[in-house]
Amino acid sequence: MLAALLRARGIPSPFGGRSLHRTAGTPAARVALVLSGCGVYDGSEIHEASAILVHLSRAGADVKIFAPDVPQMHVIDHIKGQPTPETRNVLAESARIARGDITALSHLNASDHDAVIFPGGFGAAKNLSSYAVDGDSCRVHQDVERILKDFNKAKKPIGLCCIAPVLAAKVIPGVEVTVGQEEELGGKWPYAGTAKSIRALGGEHCPKEVHEVHVDGRHRVVTTPAFMGHAPLHAIFDGIGAMVSVVLKLTGK
Template identity: 30%
Template sequence: MHQIDLKRAPLITDNRYHKSDERTILVESARLARGRIESLAKLYTTKYEAIVLAGGFGTVKNFTDFFTKGINARLLPDIAKVLKEALVQKKPIVGVCAAPLLLAMAVKEFGQTGQQITFGTRAQSMDFLNILNNWGVEHIEKPINQCHIDTKYRLVTATAYMYENASAAEVFSSIQAAIERLNNLLK
């Protein structure tokens, strides 16, 4: 597993910022994964068959400046490098939950448009969808237990917790669908 090695953005708990905890994202990732985590700067896409981004709010918060720049957001350099290399090498990239936003940004920053992702329901994700539409991204709404595959860019996206009030079992089925599609792409 790999992660960026930067100071974390302030912790957000109950919509309040807390600056007392100074762990880096890399240290926090190792704590959560209970294992060895390498810096994302050390990830060489040629050594892997695919890239999988687990998603969640922290993915957008820690890998982009989306929450401060909105429509003008960019990926941070380490993740931009990895995703752009994977796109050039035509490797499958999986984005779950909020991570499809990063995939859309990567394709946009690569100077391309027309990518397709699933990013929750239209009703719940409208603010995001307006920006994605402006970037030339097509949102394909899928049921929670399905994923979407963009065959042009080899992007596999699943909604997970971006799907309204999804239960843990539904989130599992969403992620499972994405990983099964990834496995099919790798055969």
């Protein structure tokens, strides 16, 4: 009702994000961003998603945001770190990050975009795949699998950060990715065991630091560790920026 009243008076709605992810004039590249909810423990990692959007905006990209229209695996109380009895929808939760400007993942087609990027967060392992439950024998959401295969076949770049590279490892045989280091190193890399899963899933793991990226030129897949390691937020932001920069460069625009 409030949004309708504001429109009637010619006042832009504070709830609409429809100009936030669009750049005036000719965009540098058309990029699809795939979210998995809202919140590190049961959806997309919000800092990662926001950092990707900031770097894409600075580069002048035209961004469209997508998420699967499915129930979340579960809802986590982010204070207690425990599941709650709630049920939530991945698309509806992702819309919080997108400011409402979001489309169901089933409508994402590689032909409409120059690149696709996946932030991390446990939603990638819970809602975009079953990795959190099934580990190396996980399944990938059918639309996620379709999208990764289609972009790969079209030789269009794919960017992934944090835990999201497991999706590519499962779907693109022999892909090279990074999720950081392969040893915990005194707790600095608490998810170091994921590197073994990358290999078990059919990929190749390449150790990198938080501020670094790995570029698989053959498959045009760009990855960075992000919150897989403990590091200052600005270092994670810089690593994501490097990933976005390479992805955009690979589009040739």
